[in-house]
Amino acid sequence: MLTDDQFIDQVRAELHAGLEVLKPSQELLEAIEALTPENDRLPHGSVVRPAGRNQRRWRGRVRATGAAISVLAAVIVVFVVVAVALTSLRQHHSSTPAAPGIAPNNGQIAFVGGSNGSVTGLELANPDGSGVREVGAVPDQCRGTAGGTGTECFAWSADGKQLAYLAGGAHDFTLYLVGASGQHPRRLSACGDCQGVSWSPDGSQIAVGRYLAGQMNVWVVNSTTGAMRRITSCPPNSLGKAGPYRLSCGDAGDVSVDALQWPPDGQRIFFIRWGVPTGGVEAVGSLGTVRPDGSDQTQLRIPGAETAQWSPDGRELAVDSFNGVYVVDADGTVRQLTKHQNSGAIAWSPDSSELAIATATAISTVHADGKAPTHLAAATLSARDWALAPAWSPNGKELVYGATTGRIGVEGIWTINADGSGRRLIYSSPRGESLDSGPIWSPDGTQLAFSSNHGTYVVNADGTDPHRIGQGLFGTFAWQPIPSSR
Amino acid sequence: MGSASGSGEAGLPGVEFGRFAARVAPSLVRSAYLLTGDRGHAEDLAQVTLWRTARHWEALSGSPDAYAHEVLVNLSRDRRRSLRRRPLEVAPLDHVVDRGQDDTEAWLERNAVVQAVRRLPRRQREVVVLRFFLDLLVAQAAAALGASEGTIKSYTARATAQLHVLLREDPSAAAAVLSEVPGAD
Numbered sequence: 001m002l003t004d005d006q007f008i009d010q011v012r013a014e015l016h017a018g019l020e021v022l023k024p025s026q027e028l029l030e031a032i033e034a035l036t037p038e039n040d041r042l043p044h045g046s047v048v049r050p051a052g053r054n055q056r057r058w059r060g061r062v063r064a065t066g067a068a069i070s071v072l073a074a075v076i077v078v079f080v081v082v083a084v085a086l087t088s089l090r091q092h093h094s095s096t097p098a099a100p101g102i103a104p105n106n107g108q109i110a111f112v113g114g115s116n117g118s119v120t121g122l123e124l125a126n127p128d129g130s131g132v133r134e135v136g137a138v139p140d141q142c143r144g145t146a147g148g149t150g151t152e153c154f155a156w157s158a159d160g161k162q163l164a165y166l167a168g169g170a171h172d173f174t175l176y177l178v179g180a181s182g183q184h185p186r187r188l189s190a191c192g193d194c195q196g197v198s199w200s201p202d203g204s205q206i207a208v209g210r211y212l213a214g215q216m217n218v219w220v221v222n223s224t225t226g227a228m229r230r231i232t233s234c235p236p237n238s239l240g241k242a243g244p245y246r247l248s249c250g251d252a253g254d255v256s257v258d259a260l261q262w263p264p265d266g267q268r269i270f271f272i273r274w275g276v277p278t279g280g281v282e283a284v285g286s287l288g289t290v291r292p293d294g295s296d297q298t299q300l301r302i303p304g305a306e307t308a309q310w311s312p313d314g315r316e317l318a319v320d321s322f323n324g325v326y327v328v329d330a331d332g333t334v335r336q337l338t339k340h341q342n343s344g345a346i347a348w349s350p351d352s353s354e355l356a357i358a359t360a361t362a363i364s365t366v367h368a369d370g371k372a373p374t375h376l377a378a379a380t381l382s383a384r385d386w387a388l389a390p391a392w393s394p395n396g397k398e399l400v401y402g403a404t405t406g407r408i409g410v411e412g413i414w415t416i417n418a419d420g421s422g423r424r425l426i427y428s429s430p431r432g433e434s435l436d437s438g439p440i441w442s443p444d445g446t447q448l449a450f451s452s453n454h455g456t457y458v459v460n461a462d463g464t465d466p467h468r469i470g471q472g473l474f475g476t477f478a479w480q481p482i483p484s485s486r
Numbered sequence: 487m488g489s490a491s492g493s494g495e496a497g498l499p500g501v502e503f504g505r506f507a508a509r510v511a512p513s514l515v516r517s518a519y520l521l522t523g524d525r526g527h528a529e530d531l532a533q534v535t536l537w538r539t540a541r542h543w544e545a546l547s548g549s550p551d552a553y554a555h556e557v558l559v560n561l562s563r564d565r566r567r568s569l570r571r572r573p574l575e576v577a578p579l580d581h582v583v584d585r586g587q588d589d590t591e592a593w594l595e596r597n598a599v600v601q602a603v604r605r606l607p608r609r610q611r612e613v614v615v616l617r618f619f620l621d622l623l624v625a626q627a628a629a630a631l632g633a634s635e636g637t638i639k640s641y642t643a644r645a646t647a648q649l650h651v652l653l654r655e656d657p658s659a660a661a662a663v664l665s666e667v668p669g670a671d
Contacts, residue, residue: 014599019516032507
């Protein structure tokens with residue numbers, strides 16, 4: 001019989017021997033070579049490879065025939081040269097000291113990234129790329145590696161007057177508030193191991209997920225005093241029967257609370273509690289809602305739930321799961337809206353009447369009452385496409401989404417009318433660029449923002465004037481709301 | 487390491503970073519695989535880790551390894567969250583399957599100890615990767631995870647116990663380990 005030390009030695013030896021077969025790919029070695037002074041200078045065309053979702057696509061691309069690559073390369077070289085030239089001009093422009101200020105009509109964009117060689121952190125910029133200034137450092141967890149519209153470490157208040165963000169390190173974060181000027185941040189609360197930032201509609205409170213004393217729960221923070229209050233409790237063994245993992249809300253491992261959302265009516269906070277069930281490997285989500293005062297904590301039993309979104313009127317919660325899209329009414333009634341498998345993203349229309357749904361093969365809309373979906377762009381997408389989350393224009397007449405173009409190594413962003421007409425490619429990525437977060441609309445619907453492995457971009461809704469407002473690998477971002485009353 | 491002498495022009499990392507990256511790339515990929523369970527993700531995380539390390543190379547006087555380990559763990563946590571918010575990954579139908587890659591993944595999937603580590607809860611898994619695979623001291627693992635040494639010791643003990651259980655439960659566990667697990671039949 002082995003002692004623990006002997007057992008550990010055996011495990012250690014097995015791990016080293018077992019993983020010996022796993023060697024860095026040629027692609028990774030090439031990427032390392034690219035991290036040289038010469039190659040690192042070019043923002044476009046860099047071989048630094050995107051993370052995550054695009055991995056398999058990227059591998060497929062490099063297996064294209066030499067002839068195709070040659071033809072594409074010629075086109076792309078021209079594009080990259082133009083893009084780099086434009087980018088250089090713009091970077092030169094934004095390197096000119098600009099007085100921090102608020103753009104007159106279209107708000108500010110908060111984003112994570114770097115700019116002009118500055119340290120990566122939370123920054124603010126005007127949509128034209130001017131006035132870039134760093135607000136503060138943000139935790140590594142908030143910088144993102146890929147995917148989603150991950151603004152979980154910072155968020156604008158509904159009136160657009162304040163930006164709340166987490167700063168710090170080593171799971172000891174502080175919650176700060178700063179105005180749209182980006183100057184003079186105010187320390188609000190010592191949050192500790194927090195994640196997610198979601199404002200109440202009236203701006204009086206901020207919901208966060210907080211890991212404390214071995215439990216992850218939803219807390220609310222008074223945005224004036226900074227006082228924190230826990231509003232959820234941990235249901236015992238909510239994710240699986242007691243067993244080796246004993247995962248409920250304890251500290252046994254992979255348990256977190258995120259995807260916090262506060263609906264416009266402020267009545268119920270939605271959250272997802274993640275954990276690895278007994279005997280499982282991958283985390284599964286348990287969907288819950290709770291009132292801001294901590295009462296009426298409920299658990300929604302929807303299999304395979306991945307994410308959810310409140311309707312703008314706050315009356316329904318749409319849940320995207322492996323099995324399709326579900327809608328939960330205010331009384332808790334759950335109904336299945338579609339049976340799409342592997343839905344990618346959902347988005348409510350501004351009037352709460354329709355949902356846009358992105359799958360691996362199509363962009364479609366469906367009425368919240370369950371009428372047959374309207375396919376908007378099925379014909380041009382294929383099984384190798386991953387549509388980025390669709391977003392409705394503020395007036396509800398158009399949608400924007402991202403997907404691969406069908407050409408090797410090229411992704412694009414399209415706008416399309418809500419009835420499926422008027423599809424227009426407004427941005428085509430140069431080779432080596434991989435789209436990531438967004439796209440999202442500006443408050444007035446005239447511009448769009450998105451991010452890629454090369455930085456955060458803004459482009460006019462008609463496709464003109466694409467420009468980068470900040471560098472950064474897979475930066476996340478949030479556009480300042482501009483309420484109509486302003 | 488990471489001194490100015492190792493820097494390239496314009497303050498960017500130079501040959502010294504290249505040596506560092508070549509040295510740690512295999513262990514970063516393997517560690518990331520244990521943390522994420524996906525070879526593609528592991529490559530991604532290793533690359534982003536090296537990219538960030540390069541960006542901060544000047545400031546990492548003497549401890550780029552420690553910085554890289556901390557970044558890798560943080561990225562793996564971030565990865566789990568971002569994966570939950572975005573479309574599922576679907577292998578393109580027209581991709582040519584690389585035979586060598588298949589063999590590697592099949593090998594990894596058959597390795598009972600590797601799979602047992604992957605089944606550990608996140609915090610235990612992180613501790614195992616840092617202490618058992620990267621061979622970090624308790625203090626080094628504590629620094630990488632932003633935890634106290636006591637916490638690391640606690641998770642190490644729990645992970646060890648958990649591995650005992652998992653390897654005993656798994657009938658395909660490597661015989662060299664299985665036959666010696668205390669209490670195993």
